[in-house]
Amino acid sequence: xxxxxxxxxxxxxxxxxxxxxxxxxxxxxxxxxxxxxxxxxxxxxxxxxxxxxxxxxxxxxxxxxxxxxxxxxxxxxxxxxxxxxxxxxxxxxxxxxxxxxxxxxxxxxxxxxxxxxxxxxxxxxxxxxxxxxxxxxxxxxxxxxxxxxxxxxxxxxxxxxxxxxxxxxxxxxxxxxxxxxxxxxxxxxxxxxxxxxxxxxxxxxxxxxxxxxxxxxxxxxxxxxxxxxxxxxxxxxxxxxxxxxxxxxxxxxxxxxxxxxxxxxxxxxxxxxxxxxxxxxxxxxxxxxxxxxxxxxxxxxxxxxxxxxxxxxxxxxxxxxxxxxxxxxxxxxxxxxxxxxxxxxxxxxxxxxxxxxxxxxxxxxxxxxxxxxxxxxxxxxxxxxxxxxxxxxxxxxxxxxxxxxxxxxxxxxxxxxxxxxxxxxxxxxxxxxxxxxxxxxxxxxxxxxxxxxxxxxxxxxxxxxxxxxxxxxxxxxxxxxxxxxxxxxxxxxxxxxxxxxxxxxxxxxxxxxxxxxxxxxxxxxxxxxxxxxxxxxxxxxxxxxxxxxxxxxxxxxxxxxxxxxxxxx
Amino acid sequence: xxxxxxxxxxxxxxxxxxxxxxxxxxxxxxxxxxxxxxxxxxxxxxxxxxxxxxxxxxxxxxxxxxxxxxxxxxxxxxxxxxxxxxxxxxxxxxxxxxxxxxxxxxxxxxxxxxxxxxxxxxxxxxxxxxxxxxxxxxxxxxxxxxxxxxxxxxxxxxxxxxxxxxxxxxxxxxxxxxxxxxxxxxxxx
Numbered sequence: 001x002x003x004x005x006x007x008x009x010x011x012x013x014x015x016x017x018x019x020x021x022x023x024x025x026x027x028x029x030x031x032x033x034x035x036x037x038x039x040x041x042x043x044x045x046x047x048x049x050x051x052x053x054x055x056x057x058x059x060x061x062x063x064x065x066x067x068x069x070x071x072x073x074x075x076x077x078x079x080x081x082x083x084x085x086x087x088x089x090x091x092x093x094x095x096x097x098x099x100x101x102x103x104x105x106x107x108x109x110x111x112x113x114x115x116x117x118x119x120x121x122x123x124x125x126x127x128x129x130x131x132x133x134x135x136x137x138x139x140x141x142x143x144x145x146x147x148x149x150x151x152x153x154x155x156x157x158x159x160x161x162x163x164x165x166x167x168x169x170x171x172x173x174x175x176x177x178x179x180x181x182x183x184x185x186x187x188x189x190x191x192x193x194x195x196x197x198x199x200x201x202x203x204x205x206x207x208x209x210x211x212x213x214x215x216x217x218x219x220x221x222x223x224x225x226x227x228x229x230x231x232x233x234x235x236x237x238x239x240x241x242x243x244x245x246x247x248x249x250x251x252x253x254x255x256x257x258x259x260x261x262x263x264x265x266x267x268x269x270x271x272x273x274x275x276x277x278x279x280x281x282x283x284x285x286x287x288x289x290x291x292x293x294x295x296x297x298x299x300x301x302x303x304x305x306x307x308x309x310x311x312x313x314x315x316x317x318x319x320x321x322x323x324x325x326x327x328x329x330x331x332x333x334x335x336x337x338x339x340x341x342x343x344x345x346x347x348x349x350x351x352x353x354x355x356x357x358x359x360x361x362x363x364x365x366x367x368x369x370x371x372x373x374x375x376x377x378x379x380x381x382x383x384x385x386x387x388x389x390x391x392x393x394x395x396x397x398x399x400x401x402x403x404x405x406x407x408x409x410x411x412x413x414x415x416x417x418x419x420x421x422x423x424x425x426x427x428x429x430x431x432x433x434x435x436x437x438x439x440x441x442x443x444x445x446x447x448x449x450x451x452x453x454x455x456x457x458x459x460x461x462x463x464x465x466x467x468x469x470x471x472x473x474x475x476x477x478x479x480x481x482x483x484x485x486x487x488x489x490x491x492x493x494x495x496x497x498x499x500x501x502x503x504x505x506x507x508x509x510x511x512x513x514x515x516x517x518x519x520x521x522x523x524x525x526x527x528x529x530x531x532x533x534x535x536x537x538x539x540x541x542x543x544x545x546x547x548x549x550x551x552x553x554x555x556x557x558x559x560x561x562x563x564x565x566x567x568x569x
Numbered sequence: 570x571x572x573x574x575x576x577x578x579x580x581x582x583x584x585x586x587x588x589x590x591x592x593x594x595x596x597x598x599x600x601x602x603x604x605x606x607x608x609x610x611x612x613x614x615x616x617x618x619x620x621x622x623x624x625x626x627x628x629x630x631x632x633x634x635x636x637x638x639x640x641x642x643x644x645x646x647x648x649x650x651x652x653x654x655x656x657x658x659x660x661x662x663x664x665x666x667x668x669x670x671x672x673x674x675x676x677x678x679x680x681x682x683x684x685x686x687x688x689x690x691x692x693x694x695x696x697x698x699x700x701x702x703x704x705x706x707x708x709x710x711x712x713x714x715x716x717x718x719x720x721x722x723x724x725x726x727x728x729x730x731x732x733x734x735x736x737x738x739x740x741x742x743x744x745x746x747x748x749x750x751x752x753x754x755x756x757x758x
Contacts, residue, residue, distance in 0.1 A: 050707040101711055303627070303679055313625075343683040344600070374678055375685020377601070407637055407674075407687040409600050434672055434689035436602040460704040466604060487711065510707075516714040523716045530722040534729025541730070542737055 031373035032404045033380045036397040041453045042446040043422060047513040051460045054083065054096055054105040054491055054507035061502040064088035064469035068096060068491030068507055069128040069414060070197075071482035074138070078484040078517060082140060082168070083491050084130040085507055088469050091121035091152075093130045093144045095169045102482075102489040102511040108169020113161045115174070117146035117181075122192050123153045125475050126345035126412055127272030131197035135206040140165050141239055143194040143210045146176070156190040156217045157183055162210055162239050177210050177233045177242050186219050191231070192269070195347075196276035198283060207327055208235040209283055211276045213269035214247070226293050228269035232276075232285060234328040248274070248285060248322050252333045258297045258315060265289045267320050267333075268312060271345055274322075277362070279352035283324045284362060284390045286336060288346025289317040302374070316341050316371035319348065323390050336393050337384060341369040341376035347478055349415025353423055356448015357387030363449045365413045365425050368396060381410045381427045385449045399443050401455045402431050410441065412478035416488075422446050422514075424488040426458070426481040436471070437462035440479045440492050442512065458490050458510050468495030468505035487513040603632075603675045603688030606657060610693045614664035617692055619673060621656040624648055628679035632660050637676045637687055668695035 055065045068083030081098045083105075095108040111118070120130060122145050130144040146161035160177040178191050193212025200207040210233045219225035233245040249266040256263055267273060268290035275286045290312050291297070299310035318335030319342075348366040355361060363386075367379040382396035402408035413427040423445045428438045440459040443452045465471040470493055479492035494508035602622040611617050624630050630645040643660040660673065675688035691698070717725075 047712060048707055049711065050709050051704065103709070103711065343685065369685070373685065375676075376679070377677070377683040377685030378687060409686050411600060430600060430687075430689070434691045435604050436688075438600070460707060461702070465600075465602060471602075511711060513711050516712040519714045519716045521716050526717050526722055527725055530717075530725035531729045534726035534731075535733065537726060537730040538733035538737070541734055 031370050032378070033368065033370055033382050033396055033398040035401060036383060036399050037451040038401050038443075038454050039451050041422075041444060041451070043444070043514040045453075045456065045512045045514060047511075048456070048458065049102075049511045049513070051494070051508045051510045052103060052105070053497075054098075054509045055085070055107075056105065057107045058087065060089075061504055062089050064503070064505045065493060065507045066129060066470060066475070066477040066505070067493035068480040068509070069478045070131045070133075071416070071480040071489065071491055072132060072134050072140075073418075073482045073484040073489070075134050075419070076138065078486055080168070081482045081484075081489050082132060083480060083482070083507070083509075084128070084132045084142060084144075085491075086121055086129050088121055088475060088505070091119040093120035093142075095132070095140075095142060095165075096507065097168050098489075101484070101487060101517055102509055105507075105509070108165075110169055110172055112142045112144065112163040112165070112169065112172055113146060113174040114172075117148055117159060117161055117176075119147050119152060120144040121153070122158070123475060124192060124195065124272030126478065127195045127275070127347045128414075128480075129193075129195070129272070129477060131194045133197050133199045135199045135208070135238065136201045138166050139206065139238065140168070141197060141199055141206075141208055142172075143177070143197045143212075145191065145193050145212070148181075151181065153192070156188065157181060158190045158192065160191045160193050160210060160212050160233070162208065162235070162242075164239050175235070175239055175242065178212070178214070178231070178245055186223070187216060187225060188218050189214055189216050192272070195272040196274045196285065198276040198278035200278040200281065200283070202280045205236065206238040207278070208239045209233070209276055209278055209285075209328060210235075210242070211274040211285060213273055214245075215269070222294065228266065228290055230267040230269055230274050230285075230287050232274070232322075232328055236327060243328075246328060246331075248287075248331060248333065251322075251331050252320070254289075254320060254333060254335060256317065256339075261297060263295060263297055264292055265317065265320065266292055267322075268346060273346065275346075275348040275350055277350040277352060279360070279362070281325055281327075282362075282389050283328060284350055285322040285324075285331075286346075286348045286350060286364065286366075287320055288312070288342055289320050313343070313376065315339075319346060319366060319368075321390070321393075336364065337366075337368065337382075337396055339371045340396070341371065341373065342367065342379075343369055343376035344379045344409065344411035347412055347414075349413050349425060351415050351417040351423065353417045353421045353448050355421035355423075355446065356385065356450055359387070359389060360421075361448040362386040362390045363415065363417075363423055364393070365399065365415045365427075367411045367413060367427070377409065378407055379409050379411055381413045381425065383425070383449055383452075387448075399425060399452045399455075400427070400429060400441065401443075402429065406431060412476070414478045414480055416481045416483040418483035418485050418488075420485045421448065422483065422485070422488075423449055424481045424483045425452075426479050426488075426490055428463070428479060428492075433462055436465040438465060439463065440490060442481070442488065442490065444488065456512065458512060459492065459494075459508075460510060461496065463492065464495055464498075467498040467500070467503055468493065469503050470505055471495065486515045486517050487511050601675065601677075601683060601686040601688045603673070603690045605673075605690050605692060609691060610697055611662050613662055613666045613668075613694055616659050616661050617673075618657050618659050619643075619675075619690055621645060621658060621675065621688070622654075623683065623686075624656065624675075624677060625679070625683060626650060628677050630656070630658070631676045631678075632658060633674045633676060634663065634666075635672055635674065637674055639674065642673065662692065662694060666694050670694075670696070
């Protein structure tokens with residue numbers, strides 16, 4: 001997607017459509033995106049398992065797990081899956097581990113980065129709160145917000161931490177990416193995260209990128225410090241040390257035209273940002289759009305009485321993307337998508353797959369409402385692809401196959417990729433459901449996102465959003481997906497074990513299997529035995545052949561007789 | 570699983586903690602919630618109270634019958650607070666609605682936050698709600714490979730045997746080619 005000017009016409013069309021509706025009697029016309037092509041893929045789901053409780057290690061009735069928005073399969077062992085999660089009640093982040101491809105789960109022996117910064121809970125919503133990713137040599141990186149007593153979302157002064165483990169959480173090493181403890185005054189800062197973690201393993205040492213947001217809650221109104229700051233911290237030594245974090249919004253020069261005026265856009269931090277991926281030296285960072293403080297245009301008439309002053313809620317604006325090829329030193333920031341409403345948030349799943357293009361494909365999935373829609377809330381999960389290393393992006397196509405007349409809202413997508421290049425996308429929706437219930441939905445692509453499989457419901461029963469701390473506090477999080485060649489494993493927050501008193505919220509997960517897991521039995525011994533049998537067989541055949549030849553050889557040659565020479569007479 | 574002492578201390582203290590989210594960060598990008606408060610069973614012409622949550626302020630909320638374009642049964646005035654509040658609206662079920670399961674649908678036609686998200690609530694007119702269904706029956710286990718198959722092992726054995734026999738044949742041919750016939754001795758007269 002090259003740089004584009006916001007088409008005020010799109011907003012005008014929408015406004016006209018709303019004006020034509022006479023108030024409460026107006027008909028709802030839901031406008032949706034064109035669907036991607038849905039067809040059978042090279043892989044087929046052979047088995048979908050029942051849901052298992054991933055948070056079984058915690059029995060406290062007041063538990064409030066948020067799901068596992070970030071999950072990953074061990075690069076060398078498809079039986080090992082890890083997930084990052086948080087308990088809203090205790091404010092603690094956990095690493096949850098499965099060693100049997102998602103059938104059973106346990107929390108790691110040690111908490112990621114326990115110590116003087118034990119807490120990680122924040123008030124972002126609709127985005128990953130804590131992120132993890134595998135690096136080289138079995139290293140697992142885990143990034144989270146970090147604070148102690150007297151600090152946190154309300155008090156400010158929260159920091160960002162990267163924890164590393166090579167033994168599935170038995171031991172951890174930690175690095176403070178940004179340490180805000182002890183700050184005071186107008187310039188005191190606090191950090192919120194972590195919605196983005198990317199690891200580039202293409203070099204000699206892992207390059208680790210941590211994305212989060214920063215704010216200055218004590219800065220006076222009107223101070224430039226009040227502008228949202230989307231931060232990126234880079235480590236080139238496998239997470240041991242980090243350079244000075246960079247504020248991407250200080251480098252944004254994206255402008256849009258609204259009502260004839262050029263308005264600058266920056267990356268939004270509200271509800272959590274950014275979302276990232278890195279591959280072979282290219283780093284991509286995505287966030288929703290926002291106006292600089294004091295520069296938001298007046299809200300249009302179709303935004304109701306809640307629309308003044310204007311905010312990004314009221315306008316169809318593009319998703320923004322920052323691209324770097326020099327380990328985060330310089331960036332090109334531009335619109336990734338056409339203008340759209342993101343009434344269900346800007347969460348973006350971002351991955352690279354070797355499929356779909358000569359140099360592979362970067363793929364992004366996010367929820368969006370087209371600019372022609374009369375409302376901003378009915379959303380599709382759309383996909384955009386880039387086959388030129390993230391420079392340009394395709395038009396969004398819906399990968400949820402709900403029919404427009406179903407008025408389905410699909411939201412909070414996540415994306416992962418298997419070693420064989422299969423893309424897995426998961427989200428939540430209310431298709432065919434009522435009474436505040438939702439399902440977890442899934443689709444996949446084996447051709448780099450050009451076509452997708454018909455959607456599959458992977459939750460085994462509707463999620464009851466009437467129970468659980470998330471649904472009662474508006475702090476909700478995406479489901480997660482981990483991708484192996486043999487399967488895709490899912491995790492989500494689920495209040496099926498709650499009642500009106502406990503409001504318990506657990507992590508539940510299921511698995512969609514494509515092919516059998518490799519056996520754990522010894523496969524070398526049978527092969528050696530077969531080879532030995534072949535040896536024996538060859539020996540027997542040779543022996544028989546020699547015997548036959550010996551017995552069945554030709555008639556004995558005639559002896560040569562010599563004549564005596566006769567003397568002459 | 571054994572817990573470290575640190576973890577136990579944190580957990581024990583945290584269990585009593587009450588989470589109070591910062592108001593500035595409410596998720597105004599969430600799906601909306603519309604449910605029936607109390608009994609969802611009603612007679613034709615009767616009233617039900619719908620409970621509306623997560624709706625954006627500033628725009629009226631319409632409650633319609635069956636679909637977003639169905640007849641309007643009630644309109645809640647524009648919420649004036651953030652999305653943390655709840656709203657109740659009493660609506661009357663049409664007296665000519667046949668017995669059965671019906672949907673109430675909420676709409677909010679504006680560009681603000683999550684406005685436009687469709688809420689749906691089920692009412693049971695002249696009937697009782699069905700018993701809640703349990704989870705879908707699904708297999709619990711994943712399929713695991715069984716190692717090399719009999720066919721694979723047979724092929725390995727035949728391959729090794731064939732290779733060795735071929736080697737022996739070649740060796741034999743090379744050897745017989747090198748062996749020479751003895752010169753016939755001249756016969757003396």
